[in-house]
Amino acid sequence: MLVNQEKIIEALIETIQMVAFSLLFSAVIGLPLGILLVATRKGHLLENLVVFNVINSIINIFRSVPFIILMVAIIPITRLIVGTSIGTAxxxxxxxxxxxxxxxxxxxxxxxEVDPGVIEAAEAMGATPGQIIFKFLIPEALSSLVLGFTIATIGLVGASAMAGAVGGGGLGDLAITYGYxxxxxxxxxxxxxxxxxxxQGxxxxxxxxxxxxxRR
Structure with a gap:
């Protein structure tokens, strides 16, 4: 075996760090964007087709670019933010x-996916759009949101491994440098x-x- 146990543990820690910080910052960005996509769409609480179309288009653009290409394309932005384009950070x-x-x-x-009747009931009670979103919509969708974040986290695990192809560190870098x-x-x-x-975990x-x- 050409690599010792310490290298594997170090790579695992780097992967966990990448996934954890990425998930945190992604949630800070994705949560308000997701709420705005729902609230500003036609016929919803804060209907605004201009805002909806702008956000929808931006999201579609970023989701259309494969991660490995995205990593290379935004290297100048990465260097501007963290001062380097290599490593876990x-x-x-x-x-x-x-x-x-x-x-x-x-x-x-x-x-x-939330039943429109929930929104109608909240509006009948005189709730404001903000109250409807945070006290009715999100609590009703919480179970589904947990599954959504689970899927996103698993996607980040896969993407973090792919980051090893361009010196991102973690398990992907270990697999390429030593395994391949x-x-x-x-x-x-x-x-x-x-x-x-x-x-799996x-x-x-x-x-x-x-x-x-x-169940609750």
């Missing part, structure tokens, strides 16, 4: 650009196994949490 920037619009779509879909370039099959298999366990946790929320 640098990988977080394109991961946020990748996951933010994705989360916005997931949130939009979850909120649109140095022909270490053991490292490649260990990396794949760790990623599979991470994804995240999905199981998300499913359990979603079920508990739904």
């Amino acid at each position: 640098a990988a977080v920037v394109p991961l946020v650009f990748y996951a933010g619009p994705y989360i916005a779509r997931l949130i939009e879909n979850s909120l649109l 370039q140095r022909f270490d099959t053991t490292v490649m298999l260990i990396t794949v196994a760790i990623l599979v366990v991470m994804v 995240l999905q199981s946790f998300g499913n359990i949490l979603s079920k508990k929320i739904r």
Whole structure:
């Protein structure tokens, strides 16, 4: 085995850091965008087709670009924000650009699944648009939102591994540097196994949490 245990643990920690920070910043961007997509669409609480079309178009543009191309395309922005285009911190920037619009779509879909009768009942009670969104829509969609964030997190795990192709660090970088370039099959298999366990664990946790929320 050409790489020691410490390297694997270090790569795992880097991957967890990338996913955690990327998810946090992506949620900060994606949550308000997803809410705006629902609230400003035709016939909804804050109907504004100009705002809706602008946000919708921007999200579609970013979601149309494959992650590996997006990473390279925004290298100048990455350098401007973190001062480098290599390493774990640098990988977080394109991961946020990748996951933010994705989360916005997931949130939009979850909120649109809520029974329109809930909104009508809230309006009949005299609730403001803000109250309807945060006290009725989001609580009603919470179970679906948890599943959405679970899917987004798993997507970030895969994208963080892909970031290793351009020096992003983490398990992807370890697999390419040692498993592929140095022909270490053991490292490649260990990396794949760790990623599979991470994804299975995240999905199981998300499913359990979603079920508990739904029962309540």
